[in-house]
Amino acid sequence: MIKSFILISRFVAVCSSCAMTLLLTMPTIASGQIFVANGNTGSIGEYNFDGSTINAKLITGLSDPGAITIANGFLYVTNYNNNTVGEYTTAGATINAALVTGLDGPVAVAVLGNVLFVVNNLSNSIGEYNATTGATINASFITGLNYPVGIALSGTNLFVSNRYANSIGEYDATTGATINAALITGLNNPCPITIAGENLYVANDPLANGGSTNLGPIGVYNLNTGVAVNASLIPVFEQTASLAVFGSNLYASSVNLGIVAEFNSNSGATANGSFLSGLGAGTTGIAVIPPVEQITINFTANIDGLSDILISPSGFQWEHFQAQAPGLQGGNFPTLVSIENGNSMVLNSNWFPNWTGQTVLAAGATPIYSSSLSTSSTETQFYVPGSANLSVLQSRGSTSMLETPSATNGNVFRIEFNDISFSGSTNYQFSLTYSVMATPPVISNQPVVEAVVTGNSAIFSVSTISPLPQTYQWQVSTDGGNTWNNVSGTSYTGSTTAVLTIANPTTEIMGYQYQVIINNAVGSSVSFPAPLVIGSSNAKLAWLQTYFTTAQLGNPGLISDTATPANDGIPNLMKYAFNLNPLTDDNLDLPQPAISNGQLTLTFPTLQTDLIYTVQASTDLINWSTSGVTVQANGSQMSASYSLSGNTPVFLRIFVSETP
Numbered sequence: 309m310i311k312s313f314i315l316i317s318r319f320v321a322v323c324s325s326c327a328m329t330l331l332l333t334m335p336t337i338a339s340g341q342i343f344v345a346n347g348n349t350g351s352i353g354e355y356n357f358d359g360s361t362i363n364a365k366l367i368t369g370l371s372d373p374g375a376i377t378i379a380n381g382f383l384y385v386t387n388y389n390n391n392t393v394g395e396y397t398t399a400g401a402t403i404n405a406a407l408v409t410g411l412d413g414p415v416a417v418a419v420l421g422n423v424l425f426v427v428n429n430l431s432n433s434i435g436e437y438n439a440t441t442g443a444t445i446n447a448s449f450i451t452g453l454n455y456p457v458g459i460a461l462s463g464t465n466l467f468v469s470n471r472y473a474n475s476i477g478e479y480d481a482t483t484g485a486t487i488n489a490a491l492i493t494g495l496n497n498p499c500p501i502t503i504a505g506e507n508l509y510v511a512n513d514p515l516a517n518g519g520s521t522n523l524g525p526i527g528v529y530n531l532n533t534g535v536a537v538n539a540s541l542i543p544v545f546e547q548t549a550s551l552a553v554f555g556s557n558l559y560a561s562s563v564n565l566g567i568v569a570e571f572n573s574n575s576g577a578t579a580n581g582s583f584l585s586g587l588g589a590g591t592t593g594i595a596v597i598p599p600v601e602q603i604t605i606n607f608t609a610n611i612d613g614l615s616d617i618l619i620s621p622s623g624f625q626w627e628h629f630q631a632q633a634p635g636l637q638g639g640n641f642p643t644l645v646s647i648e649n650g651n652s653m654v655l656n657s658n659w660f661p662n663w664t665g666q667t668v669l670a671a672g673a674t675p676i677y678s679s680s681l682s683t684s685s686t687e688t689q690f691y692v693p694g695s696a697n698l699s700v701l702q703s704r705g706s707t708s709m710l711e712t713p714s715a716t717n718g719n720v721f722r723i724e725f726n727d728i729s730f731s732g733s734t735n736y737q738f739s740l741t742y743s744v745m746a747t748p749p750v751i752s753n754q755p756v757v758e759a760v761v762t763g764n765s766a767i768f769s770v771s772t773i774s775p776l777p778q779t780y781q782w783q784v785s786t787d788g789g790n791t792w793n794n795v796s797g798t799s800y801t802g803s804t805t806a807v808l809t810i811a812n813p814t815t816e817i818m819g820y821q822y823q824v825i826i827n828n829a830v831g832s833s834v835s836f837p838a839p840l841v842i843g844s845s846n847a848k849l850a851w852l853q854t855y856f857t858t859a860q861l862g863n864p865g866l867i868s869d870t871a872t873p874a875n876d877g878i879p880n881l882m883k884y885a886f887n888l889n890p891l892t893d894d895n896l897d898l899p900q901p902a903i904s905n906g907q908l909t910l911t912f913p914t915l916q917t918d919l920i921y922t923v924q925a926s927t928d929l930i931n932w933s934t935s936g937v938t939v940q941a942n943g944s945q946m947s948a949s950y951s952l953s954g955n956t957p958v959f960l961r962i963f964v965s966e967t968p
Contacts, residue, residue: 340599340746341398342552343383344561344568345373348590352376352385354400357554357599359583366400375427375550376593379419380439383595386414386426393417393426393442398597407442411435416459416500418466420481425449425466427456434459434468436484449484453477458501460508462531467491467508469498476501476510476534491534496524504553504573505751505773506531509541511548511560522547526560526576537836541576545569552594555748555831559583561591568594574834599830601746604739611725612733616710619721619740625680696742698723704734748831749774755822755838757858759849762842766810768822770835778828782808785821788863789837792823810840818842819864837862844966845918851884855891885964887915901960907949910960914946922963923948927956 341362342355352367371389378384382403383396391411395403408414413430424439434456436449450468458469466481476492479485492498496512503509508531512524526542529535545560552559558573568591570583607617618625700707704727711722725736753771760766772778782803783792794803801809808822821837839862843849852867860866866873869881876893888894899912914921923939923946924932937960940947950958 340554341597342559342568342584343376343378343398343593343595343597344584344587344591345370345376345385345550345593346566346588346590347372347374347388347563347592348588352383352396352400353587355584359580363400367396367402369405370394374414374592375416376595377417377419378595378597380422382439384417384419384424384439385593386411386417388414393424393437395442404442408435408437408444409442415457418459418461420461420464423481425459425461425481427459427468429455429457429471432456434466434479434484446484450479457499458510460501460503462503467501467503467531469495469501469510471497471499471513474498476508476529488534492529492536493534495527500548500551502551502553503531506754507537507553507573509551509553509558509573511545511551513547522564524548526551526558526571528573538576542571543576549592550594552596554596554598555750556833557831559594559596561594563591564589566591574836599746600743601830604741606737606739607723608735608737609725610733611705611727611736614724614726614728616722616724619723620718623680625678627678696721696740699739699741701737701739703736703738704730707736707738746830747774749778749826749828749833751826751833751835754836755824757839757841757853757861758822759841759843759853760813761846761849762815762844763812766813766840766842768808768810768824768838770806770824770826772806772826772833774826774828778826780804780806781825781827783823783825785823785837785862786817786864788819788865789821795822813840813842815842815869819862819867821862841867845916847916848884848918851887855889881919881966882964885916885919885921885962886913899962903952906952908952908958908960909947909949910962911945911947912962913944914941915944918967920965920967921946922965924961924963925950926959926961929959932961 340357342357343352344355345352350368350370350373351365352370352373353364354362354366356362370385371387374386374388376383376385378398381398383398385394385396387394391409391414392406393408393411393414394405395407397403408424408426411426412428414426415429416427418425419439422439423445424437426435426437428435432451432453432455433448434450435447436445437443438445453468454470454473456468457471460467461481464481465487466479468477468479470477474493474495474497475490476498477489478487478491480487492510495510496514498510499513500511501508508529509526510529511526513522514524523544523546525540526545526548527539528537528541530537545562546565547563548560549563550561553573556573557579558571559568560571561568566587566589567582568584569578570580571578614629616627618627698709706726708724709721710724711717711720713719713721721740723738727734749772751770752773755768755770758766758768782795784795785792795808799811799813817840820840822840823837824835826833839858841849841852841861843852852861856867865871867880870879872879873890874893876895878894880890883890883894886898888897899910901908901910910923922934923937924934925937926932936950938949948960950960952958
């Protein structure tokens with residue numbers, strides 16, 4: 309639709325319009341644990357995800373325990389009073405109560421591989437130690453901090469909260485080099501921090517350093533840019549000592565209240581304000597062990613010759629190598645893949661590859677025939693770990709595991725069936741069993757603003773990390789994120805996949821927001837909303853993104869062509885025409901008329917090539933016409949004039965419309 313906007317000279321402005329069977333089974337998930345430290349009682353308790361107590365005194369005899377972390381199957385605890393870090397099993401057995409000694413106010417720990425990082429807030433430093441022996445690697449790995457309190461790792465990047473600098477810094481965890489000492493600023497005595505996906509959660513404690521209250525917000529920030537996603541995700545929480553995220557759950561401990569509260573990690577809504585209560589004052593560190601899920605893949609196929617099955621994150625690949633061509637009569641073909649997620653069937657697909665017409669290659673490393681079955685909308689991705697147990701149930705020749713998942717082979721399992729020494733096809737069976745941490749999906753890449761030129765498709769996508777089968781459901785909000793509904797209609801494709809496509813969106817859905825809900829057997833995660841921006845040209849899109857924030861771009865009433873967000877009576881399209889700021893009053897910056905030699909003239913720049921600028925005249929503000937208007941164009945300038953006669957009033961207006 310072409311929308312037109314009018315600027316009237318002489319004081320008035322007007323707007324017008326304007327053979328294989330594969331079975332994946334998932335037994336009941338083993339419950340995970342939450343560990344909570346208490347500095348006053350010198351103990352660590354163990355609890356279930358439903359809030360029930362496993363052992364309130366799993367570990368005792370500690371000296372003001374604060375931060376705790378779990379890595380490599382062990383639990384590391386800071387003891388502030390005696391300046392040590394102790395190591396324990398998750399069953400509570402002591403490995404070494406003084407693994408690291410001689411510290412200076414240890415308040416936080418993190419582990420990367422076999423390296424233990426310890427935050428010393430009294431010496432404003434972070435030390436580096438061997439996580440097995442406790443030997444010092446570099447006691448002054450990072451120095452020059454300003455009362456550091458919290459630490460978190462993402463890959464090989466180390467994030468540190470500096471309480472007295474009111475900031476979060478980012479450092480290289482392998483060298484200690486500063487990446488950005490002030491990644492996030494403007495905080496209010498930041499204390500504990502934690503990371504989930506690309507979200508960095510920060511708790512503020514205004515009472516620290518002389519503040520008047522201990523009620524501070526918990527905010528969430530983009531891990532890569534430091535930009536606030538929601539600086540007051542949880543507006544008020546009392547003296548937060550520790551944070552932990554598990555899927556869509558954010559846990560926060562309160563030193564004063566002796567509780568652990570549970571919130572939604574995306575919306576900040578309170579799930580259970582007293583998830584764990586009665587812990588007593590001095591409640592400090594939190595650490596989480598996700599539940600463990602055992603997965604078994606049972607496989608059956610007819611084999612005649614040499615064939616391989618590949619199991620990868622994108623699906624299954626069947627390859628046949630022996631010179632004898634496979635066929636439905638001879639074997640060497642997959643037939644059916646059936647995947648179960650609990651009691652819900654996720655995938656049930658026939659897989660009869662068509663070998664006819666495929667080029668026969670030389671036998672050897674290159675398969676003669678190859679056929680794949682990729683995952684799709686309601687199917688799963690297999691994040692199979694490198695350690696799995698292969699059990700051969702039935703085999704005439706040999707069944708062997710040639711490749712296990714790694715970063716270098718695309719996380720592929722390759723299992724080979726060698727029946728070359730025998731004639732005729734036969735039945736092979738095996739089972740592949742492995743365990744994974746059963747966590748809700750973690751969003752590694754959020755949907756972002758999608759800005760498209762009219763006539764092109766819009767694409768929103770999300771990337772996740774999940775060891776379990778997961779499903780997707782995209783939703784749309786038409787009211788700035790207040791309400792959400794599942795997307796529907798023929799213009800949408802991929803509404804239950806990781807990629808949502810909107811065919812030829814029109815300006816009627818300009819500013820709509822899109823989010824995706826990802827579910828697996830453990831829980832769900834909701835992505836951040838991403839707005840859809842539509843413009844007549846790339847220049848129009850750039851103008852919108854220059855002046856409007858991401859949140860504002862998701863408000864249809866603010867960014868539409870007819871909207872006047874500055875309340876100055878000048879619509880957005882007119883401001884775009886003259887490259888003005890839509891959020892400020894720009895009446896004085898509009899073209900102004902002049903009288904010269906009996907002519908009413910109006911001179912203005914024609915800045916946007918995707919717009920048509922027309923000048924019209926009227927003597928009564930009712931009837932408008934280009935008749936009598938003389939127009940001269942000089943490059944990007946246009947000058948219009950109209951002859952004055954006696955006392956007859958004359959008005960000129962600029963009519964702006966988008967190019968069809």
